[in-house]
Amino acid sequence: xxxxxxxxxxxxxxxxxxxxxxxxxxxxxxxxxxxxxxxxxxxxxxxxxxxxxxxxxxxxxxxxxxxxxxxxxxxxxxxxxxxxxxxxxxxxxxxxxxxxxxxxxxxxxxxxxxxxxxxxxxxxxxxxxxxxxxxxxxxxxxxxxxxxxxxxxxxxxxxxxxxxxxxxxxxxxxxxxxxxxxxxxxxxxxxxxxxxxxxxxxxxxxxxxxxxxxxxxxxxxxxxxxxxxxxxxxxxxxxxxxxxxxxxxxxxxxxxxxxxxxxxxxxxxxxxxxxxxxxxxxxxxxxxxxxxxxxxxxxxxxxxxxxxxxxxxxxxxxxxxxxxxxxxxxxxxxxxxxxxxxxxxxxxxxxxxxxxxxxxxxxxxxxxxxxxxxxxxxxxxxxxxxxxxxxxxxxxxxxxxxxxxxxxxxxxxxxxxxxxxxxxxxxxxxxxxxxxxxxxxxxxxxxxxxxxxxxxxxxxxx
Amino acid sequence: xxxxxxxxxxxxxxxxxxxxxxxxxxxxxxxxxxxxxxxxxxxxxxxxxxxxxxxxxxxxxxxxxxxxxxxxxxxxxxxxxxxxxxxxxxxxxxxxxxxxxxxxxxxxxxxxxxxxxxxxxxxxxxxxxxxxxxxxxxxxxxxxxxxxxxxxxxxxxxxxxxxxxxxxxxxxxxxxxxxxxxxxxxxxxxxxxxxxx
Ligand code: SF4
Numbered sequence: 050x051x052x053x054x055x056x057x058x059x060x061x062x063x064x065x066x067x068x069x070x071x072x073x074x075x076x077x078x079x080x081x082x083x084x085x086x087x088x089x090x091x092x093x094x095x096x097x098x099x100x101x102x103x104x105x106x107x108x109x110x111x112x113x114x115x116x117x118x119x120x121x122x123x124x125x126x127x128x129x130x131x132x133x134x135x136x137x138x139x140x141x142x143x144x145x146x147x148x149x150x151x152x153x154x155x156x157x158x159x160x161x162x163x164x165x166x167x168x169x170x171x172x173x174x175x176x177x178x179x180x181x182x183x184x185x186x187x188x189x190x191x192x193x194x195x196x197x198x199x200x201x202x203x204x205x206x207x208x209x210x211x212x213x214x215x216x217x218x219x220x221x222x223x224x225x226x227x228x229x230x231x232x233x234x235x236x237x238x239x240x241x242x243x244x245x246x247x248x249x250x251x252x253x254x255x256x257x258x259x260x261x262x263x264x265x266x267x268x269x270x271x272x273x274x275x276x277x278x279x280x281x282x283x284x285x286x287x288x289x290x291x292x293x294x295x296x297x298x299x300x301x302x303x304x305x306x307x308x309x310x311x312x313x314x315x316x317x318x319x320x321x322x323x324x325x326x327x328x329x330x331x332x333x334x335x336x337x338x339x340x341x342x343x344x345x346x347x348x349x350x351x352x353x354x355x356x357x358x359x360x361x362x363x364x365x366x367x368x369x370x371x372x373x374x375x376x377x378x379x380x381x382x383x384x385x386x387x388x389x390x391x392x393x394x395x396x397x398x399x400x401x402x403x404x405x406x407x408x409x410x411x412x413x414x415x416x417x418x419x420x421x422x423x424x425x426x427x428x429x430x431x432x433x434x435x436x437x438x439x440x441x442x443x444x445x446x447x448x449x450x451x452x453x454x455x456x457x458x459x460x461x462x463x464x465x466x467x468x469x470x471x472x473x474x475x476x477x478x479x480x481x482x483x484x485x486x487x488x489x490x491x492x493x494x495x496x497x498x499x500x501x502x503x504x505x506x507x508x509x510x511x
Numbered sequence: 512x513x514x515x516x517x518x519x520x521x522x523x524x525x526x527x528x529x530x531x532x533x534x535x536x537x538x539x540x541x542x543x544x545x546x547x548x549x550x551x552x553x554x555x556x557x558x559x560x561x562x563x564x565x566x567x568x569x570x571x572x573x574x575x576x577x578x579x580x581x582x583x584x585x586x587x588x589x590x591x592x593x594x595x596x597x598x599x600x601x602x603x604x605x606x607x608x609x610x611x612x613x614x615x616x617x618x619x620x621x622x623x624x625x626x627x628x629x630x631x632x633x634x635x636x637x638x639x640x641x642x643x644x645x646x647x648x649x650x651x652x653x654x655x656x657x658x659x660x661x662x663x664x665x666x667x668x669x670x671x672x673x674x675x676x677x678x679x680x681x682x683x684x685x686x687x688x689x690x691x692x693x694x695x696x697x698x699x700x701x702x703x704x705x706x707x708x
Contacts, residue, residue, distance in 0.1 A: 064701040065694065069675035073691065075701055085593065087544035096688070113542065127542035134544050178592040178616060194594035194620035196686065204691040206698055210674065212615075242529055243586040246615055276589060278615055342529050342589070360528040360584065453538040453591075462561075474533040474590060476556045 051317025053214050054283050055249050058189045058314065062172045064206060074209045077171040078105055079201045080157045081144070083135040084112040084455070085176030089199035090138040100142045101205045107166060108139050108146040111156045112177075113455050116418050116445035119149050128456065142202075155421020155447045158182035158389040162266065163423055165295025169284040169311040174201055179389050179471065181272040184281035185265035186288055187314045189249070191279040212278055213247055213323040216316070218254035221330035226505040228399070229264035230391060230469065230488035232256070233271040234336035234346045239328065242344035245277030248324065251316060252282050256330035262291040263395040270390045271471050274343035283315040335505065337376050338473045338486040340364040345473075346486070349377070349503050367475055368483050369463075376485070376501050380412075383466035384496040385478070386442075386489055387418030388452035391469035394427050396489045401433040403493040403508075409441040410499025416458060417442050418450040442496065454479045467495040513625040514684040518606050518653040519663075521578035524643045525570055530583055531590035532617065536599045549595055550602030571603075575647045579606040582639050586610075588617025597624045607653050609660065611636045622677050623686065629653065629660050629671045638667065655681060 052060070064073040081089075086108070093099065100106055113128045123129035132149065139146040147153040153160055158179055161167040169187040174180060178192035193207065200207055217236055237244075250272050257265070265282050272280030289308050292298045299307045334348035341364040347353065353365070355372030365371065386392070386400055397419065409415050417437050419425040425447055428434055437444040451458040452470040454477060460466040462481030469492050470477075473484035487495070494504035540552040558569050565572040581600065587610040588596060597620040600608065608621065609629045621628045631639070642649045642662050652661040655678065661668040673681075680686065691698070 064698055067676050067690075071674060071676050073694065073698070075698070075705070084541050088546050088594075091545070092688075098692075112538075131542050131544055176592060176594075178590065180592075192592035192616055194592055194597070194616060194623060196594060196620065196623035196688075200688050200691055203688050204695065204698060205702075206691050208676075208687045208691065242589055243612060243614070246586070246612065273590075276586070276614055342531065358528070359526065363527070453533075455538040455541060472531075472533070472590060474531045476537055477533050480537070480556050480561060 050321060051319040053316040053320040053322060054187060054251055054281060054314055055189065055214050056320070058170055058172065059211060067208065071208050071210050074172060074207050076105070076174050076201050076205055076207060078107070078161070078166060078173045080161060080173070080175035080180070081106065081108045081198060082112055082157050082175070082177065083110045083131050085195050086198055087131065087134045087138065088195050089202055090142065092199040093142070093202055096203070098203055100144060100202045103143045103145070105205060106144045106202065108135060108144050108148070109154055109157050109160055110135055110148045111447070112449045112453065114149055114448040115456050116448045116450045116458055119446045125457070152422050155423065156389045156392065156449055158270065159393060159420030159424065162186065162262070163295070163421060165292055165298035168292055168298070168307070169288060170314050174207065178273045179270050181277070181279040182266050182270040182389055184269040184272065184279050185262060186292070187281055187284035187311070189279065189281065192273065212249045214251070215245065215248040215277070215324040216251045216253055216322045218325070218327040219252070219256040219330050220254040220327060221256055223256055223330045223333065226335055226490060226508050227333050228488040228490055229260050229267040231333055231336045233268045234338065234343070234486060235333045236328070237271065237275045237343050238336070238346035240275045240326070240344070242274060242342040243276040245272065245275035248277050250277045250280040252280055254327070257282060258285065261395060262287055263393045266393070267390055271343065274471060284311050335488060335491050335503070337491065337501065339368060339370050339376060341367055341473055341475050343471065343473060343486060347376070377503060379465065379501045381465045381467050381495050381500055382412055382414060383460050383464055384413055384415045384492050385451045385460070385466055385468040385470060386492050387416065387420070387450050388470035389420065390471045391489050392418060392420030392424065394424050396469065397424065397428050397433050398431070399489050400493045401436045403490060404440040404442070404497060405436050407440055407497045409496045413496050413499050415442040415496045416451060417444045418458070419447050421447050451478050453477060454482070460484070467492050467501070512684045512686050515606070515625055515627060515655055515681040517655065518579055519650060520580050521648050521650055522580035522582050522609070522639070522643055523570055523576045523578055524640050525581060525583040526640050528584035529586045529589055532588060532593050532596040533590055535588070535596040536593065541593060541595050546598050548602065549599035550604070553599040553603045579604060580609060580651055580653070581605045581607070582609045582636070582643070584610065585612040585633070587613050589614040592616045594620045594624070597621045597626055601626055609636070609639065622681065625681065625684070627653065627655060627681065631660060631669055631671065635669050638662065
């Protein structure tokens, strides 16, 4: 029987098996950040041990950093202390840190790929559930808790139970105006917020193959939103081309050798998945969420469904929506473009392309937060910052920002925010904030119109 | 980690589905650099108004419910990997969380912090909710050794699954690092034959 892409990588990383079915998995790269690492470093200190492989550990500050005036000391005391703690821990343990002020600083899942740290065939973990993003390169990448961060720091290994395998195929051609964010919101709306629990997902099919690396990252990023530990896409020429020449990519002959290995990373024809789904690409439209988990999504042409049950009603009450309503025409006061889902240069280009020569509606607050210093620099180089400024958008410095509302970038109570981030949980963007997840194109259109529109008529005219 | 054997306690009912980690502990309370004190902010925005006064309708503010067991609707703990969610639950005083379905990362985090996640089927979950509704003092017994969860009043008992290695860790208060450190030589040997990236 053939092997799946997942099996090939997993099996190559098993150090040993433990009685009862757990396995010791070797980890190739470990990303850490300020929020989920301090307690892990304290644990190492208590045990009197160091970091096992500093050459495989990379740190950045992203979750809890301001997105304005990053050159000044952080105003808020607890945040300043937490970021400072990361600096101290990295110094003490010898871990490379791309902290505030560093030209490589940024959201951990944006900087890994753009620096060429993320490569096909690797096992990658981070104390953050969206580590699944890196799966776009054909890696096994998943989020872990702080106790596990400590395990990996201490031993470069993790005790894991091998998950089940699922394949999701998207076949055919995407409609105009449909982005990869819509594909993943569509999939989650079909499978629910728990439909992938216990599984590792491989995305395949002609529509997936047609996507850029950045668009693939958006899809893998949100695998966790259906409960899956991670998602992955088999590497291909686009992947190799993307990695080539990046700072930490292998060079010259080493690169050729690496590519020869990477070309073996695909699911064999006779590989068996525990579950498999196929959806036609033509069925996907620009998507919106109407509720308080990412599975509560509809196509722009649909109306909010009706479901029995306390949890569903609680969710609609929180959002201030009713079953049977259309989302079209809903006035929106906040738009957030950013997060590890949609803050890469390609996302900012899509937004800039749409808003060029336009101005935002007066009542809308629009934040554009690049995923990294490098994205910010590139955007400025291409003049995107000027397009944003002319449109009245607030182009800020890199960080997680309003994705999780840990710093001061929050959405006020009761306000709707059309957001390119990945979670619409109650209060995610600030206490009482109402998040509507959407693609960067939908976010851009909402910013200009001040309400939710079906922008497809506009783009087909272009 | 605390050792876990049996728990005999009443339970707190939370018949809500898809309780995510942002509800268990909102991000703005993740600024601490130690593991302590998160219990005060457990379910912060469901439990307190913005002026910090308690919301009377929320179950943790209702004195008739108490105990070391939290019973919740399906897909408990979905969302972020923040272990702070498990720390908050533990710090508040819960030792067991019962649901028909747990999110993967939360389940792992719970086990790594001496909290036992007990999975029961939907039907039995409803029986538990009904038993608590009829009598908030209903006592339950959780026996990790025998892997049973029992409603003491009716005597109805179900068995639950747990990975044998994780069970051993909970019972003895061991954590994974102790084990991984013990096989360090094996890990080094594995590293030698790894492909260079
Ligand atoms: S941008 Fe949001 S989802 Fe991504 S790592 Fe930061 S907080 Fe997590």
